[in-house]
Amino acid sequence: MSSSTNKVGSTGLVAPRRYSTMTSLRNVTPQMKGSYPQNPSLIRNFSNPSTPMYRSNSTQLSVAESSALELGVSEGTASPPGTLDRYPRPSILNLQDASSYRTESFDSAASSFSKTDRIPSSGTGKLPLLGNDIITSIRIRPVETQNNNLWSHGTVLNDPYEREYIHQDTSSNSSSLQQEYMFNHVFGVESDNLSIYRKSVASVVRNVFSGYNGIVFAYGMTGTGKTYSMQGTDEEPGIIPLGMRDLFNMVESNADSDTFQIRISYLEIYNERIRDLISDSHEEPKVREGANGEVIVSPMTRVLVTSPEEVSQVIEQCNAIRKTAATDYNTYSSRSHAILQVFLIRNSESTHTTRTSTLSLVDLAGSERASTDHERRKEGAFINKSLLTLGTVISRLSTSLNGGASSNNSHIPYRESKLTRLLQQSLSGQSQISLLATISIEPRHAVETTNTLKFAMRTQNLPTEIRQAEASTNYQAEVSSLRAALAKSNQELELCTNVIKQLKSDLEERDAYISWLEAEKSHESAISRARLRMEELLSDRNMEIADLKEELSDKEKIIYALRSSQQRRELAELNQSKIRFPKFRELPKGYVLEGTGKENMNFFEKNDQTTRYVSDQAEMDAPDVETMSLEAINPQTTAI
Ligand SMILES: Nc1ncnc2c1ncn2[C@@H]1O[C@H](COP(=O)(O)OP(=O)(O)OP(=O)(O)O)[C@@H](O)[C@H]1O
Numbered sequence: 115m116s117s118s119t120n121k122v123g124s125t126g127l128v129a130p131r132r133y134s135t136m137t138s139l140r141n142v143t144p145q146m147k148g149s150y151p152q153n154p155s156l157i158r159n160f161s162n163p164s165t166p167m168y169r170s171n172s173t174q175l176s177v178a179e180s181s182a183l184e185l186g187v188s189e190g191t192a193s194p195p196g197t198l199d200r201y202p203r204p205s206i207l208n209l210q211d212a213s214s215y216r217t218e219s220f221d222s223a224a225s226s227f228s229k230t231d232r233i234p235s236s237g238t239g240k241l242p243l244l245g246n247d248i249i250t251s252i253r254i255r256p257v258e259t260q261n262n263n264l265w266s267h268g269t270v271l272n273d274p275y276e277r278e279y280i281h282q283d284t285s286s287n288s289s290s291l292q293q294e295y296m297f298n299h300v301f302g303v304e305s306d307n308l309s310i311y312r313k314s315v316a317s318v319v320r321n322v323f324s325g326y327n328g329i330v331f332a333y334g335m336t337g338t339g340k341t342y343s344m345q346g347t348d349e350e351p352g353i354i355p356l357g358m359r360d361l362f363n364m365v366e367s368n369a370d371s372d373t374f375q376i377r378i379s380y381l382e383i384y385n386e387r388i389r390d391l392i393s394d395s396h397e398e399p400k401v402r403e404g405a406n407g408e409v410i411v412s413p414m415t416r417v418l419v420t421s422p423e424e425v426s427q428v429i430e431q432c433n434a435i436r437k438t439a440a441t442d443y444n445t446y447s448s449r450s451h452a453i454l455q456v457f458l459i460r461n462s463e464s465t466h467t468t469r470t471s472t473l474s475l476v477d478l479a480g481s482e483r484a485s486t487d488h489e490r491r492k493e494g495a496f497i498n499k500s501l502l503t504l505g506t507v508i509s510r511l512s513t514s515l516n517g518g519a520s521s522n523n524s525h526i527p528y529r530e531s532k533l534t535r536l537l538q539q540s541l542s543g544q545s546q547i548s549l550l551a552t553i554s555i556e557p558r559h560a561v562e563t564t565n566t567l568k569f570a571m572r573t574q575n576l577p578t579e580i581r582q583a584e585a586s587t588n589y590q591a592e593v594s595s596l597r598a599a600l601a602k603s604n605q606e607l608e609l610c611t612n613v614i615k616q617l618k619s620d621l622e623e624r625d626a627y628i629s630w631l632e633a634e635k636s637h638e639s640a641i642s643r644a645r646l647r648m649e650e651l652l653s654d655r656n657m658e659i660a661d662l663k664e665e666l667s668d669k670e671k672i673i674y675a676l677r678s679s680q681q682r683r684e685l686a687e688l689n690q691s692k693i694r695f696p697k698f699r700e701l702p703k704g705y706v707l708e709g710t711g712k713e714n715m716n717f718f719e720k721n722d723q724t725t726r727y728v729s730d731q732a733e734m735d736a737p738d739v740e741t742m743s744l745e746a747i748n749p750q751t752t753a754i
Pocket residue numbers: 147148149254255256334335336337338339340341342343441444446447448449478479480481552
């Protein structure tokens with residue numbers, strides 16, 4: 115890798131440099147015409163300061179990222195300030211409307227960019243929409259012999275768009291093949307890469323330079339010249355080197371007013387696995403959706419490039435590890451889809467605007483019939499499936515544009531293959547598209563050719579509302595608005611911190627309350643356990659008391675019986691001793707006298723069944739015993 119074109123400063127950073135004359139690509143693209151040899155001896159070394167690189171988290175460039183670059187904020191392993199190429203301010207800015215490129219690309223044989231051209235950014239305002247800007251081109255691969263060629267092509271007469279047609283002669287025995295197809299360009303076997311680039315791709319590159327996203331992709335059957343068209347050879351550089359040369363020329367021509375930064379990423383999709391061709395890492399980049407619905411591939415390396423030669427060097431080294439193999443139709447067949455992305459950051463010092471745009475250059479793997487080789491068959495299945503999904507996506511998108519059923523993006527099967535997932539944004543109208551469909555006019559490939567033409571026809575109907583790639587921003591205003599946003603965020607953060615503190619203390623209080631409740635609960639249960647015990651004891655005591663009462667009552671009965679028998683005994687003794695009693699008074703009716711002596715006399719109330727003991731108290735009202743006869747107090751008649 116050459117670093118001669120860059121001045122490396124004492125800090126090891128790439129010093130600002132001017133893009134001067136374009137050097138030949140001869141020394142950096144050793145591929146021979148018609149062959150793409152693998153060169154394992156190439157060392158994939160990007161550590162040269164002339165190609166500083168970083169592995170970003172995304173293939174998307176955000177406004178914030180570009181602003182950070184412009185403001186001199188470090189971006190991790192990315193090149194710090196100073197890597198941007200800075201140029202003197204121009205005396206006059208020749209502003210052009212970007213939409214004019216469309217006309218140029220469609221209606222005239224646009225030449226490749228000349229270094230004297232100036233292409234402005236659109237100032238502080240937004241760029242206009244480009245409208246339906248899809249360029250479809252057909253390229254016919256040269257054949258050994260023109261015998262039996264059934265295809266013819268030419269310019270459509272009186273067509274305001276000056277389109278070109280290709281059709282199969284009626285001698286074909288299949289009516290389905292006898293159709294005419296119209297495209298922006300049909301390039302015959304004699305066409306070269308430069309003319310194809312000028313007519314079909316140059317306008318896309320110019321629009322990318324002006325702030326729009328663009329995608330160029332080559333589609334076609336295996337061996338029909340996709341890689342030849344995209345990469346070319348030393349003698350005949352393809353779309354990619356020509357595009358890079360144009361882009362860097364435009365940078366140079368506008369360098370006195372604006373500053374630029376160009377980075378590239380290069381990936382392949384092989385057997386439905388994404389591989390970062392620039393990185394040595396084995397980690398497979400993942401596709402995910404960003405906050406704004408954008409498709410993000412991460413991690414993905416973006417290497418800073420400062421010249422078209424550097425781009426070629428990176429591509430060459432990456433191609434050495436790309437999956438290629440000999441197939442039935444191509445000795446060096448690409449077995450993977452390759453996507454080169456060029457990220458351009460343009461900062462206009464006069465208008466204080468920053469714009470980012472992306473150019474995607476896609477070399478699709480070729481569709482093919484089933485191979486006899488097992489490995490090729492497996493690869494072929496993955497390739498065909500992803501191309502089929504691409505066809506379905508394009509078909510549905512085209513239907514939706516024409517008011518068909520698939521008007522909602524959710525019905526578009528982008529997720530069915532990595533390819534369509536990655537191209538989702540470009541296909542759904544956010545990029546200017548240039549499709550180059552490569553075909554073979556050999557009769558044996560008629561079916562594949564017809565399919566390719568149909569695919570290209572459908573692509574013409576893709577919806578496009580190409581908007582400015584990134585919002586034009588006045589970065590001073592942006593800085594103040596970011597500062598304001600930061601201050602607001604800080605306030606919110608402080609508020610949140612306070613709320614969190616409050617919540618934390620609430621939480622602590624609640625925890626304390628919960629533990630108190632738990633303690634209380636256990637205390638209460640201890641109390642209720644004690645109460646139960648007490649109730650048990652009480653019940654025991656009550657039973658004991660009842661027992662004792664019963665016992666007492668028995669004892670009283672015994673005592674009474676004893677006393678009664680004692681009284682009877684004493685009465686008997688009294689009867690026998692014939693003691694003179696005082697004069698008895700007459701007892702009230704129903705009462706009998708029992709006992710001896712006045713102090714021992716008791717009165718008993720008599721009724722029919724029982725005799726009730728009255729007590730000694732009754733003595734107070736006792737009748738005068740002197741009036742009672744002895745017979746009246748005979749124990750025989752007063753038995754209890
Ligand atoms: N227009 C052309 N002029 C001269 N040679 C061509 C042209 N197109 C293709 N070829 C040659 O045909 C062969 C196959 O071309 P290429 O590898 O570009 O095909 P492809 O479509 O990329 O195939 P695959 O899909 O298998 O990768 C190569 O040897 C290439 O040099």
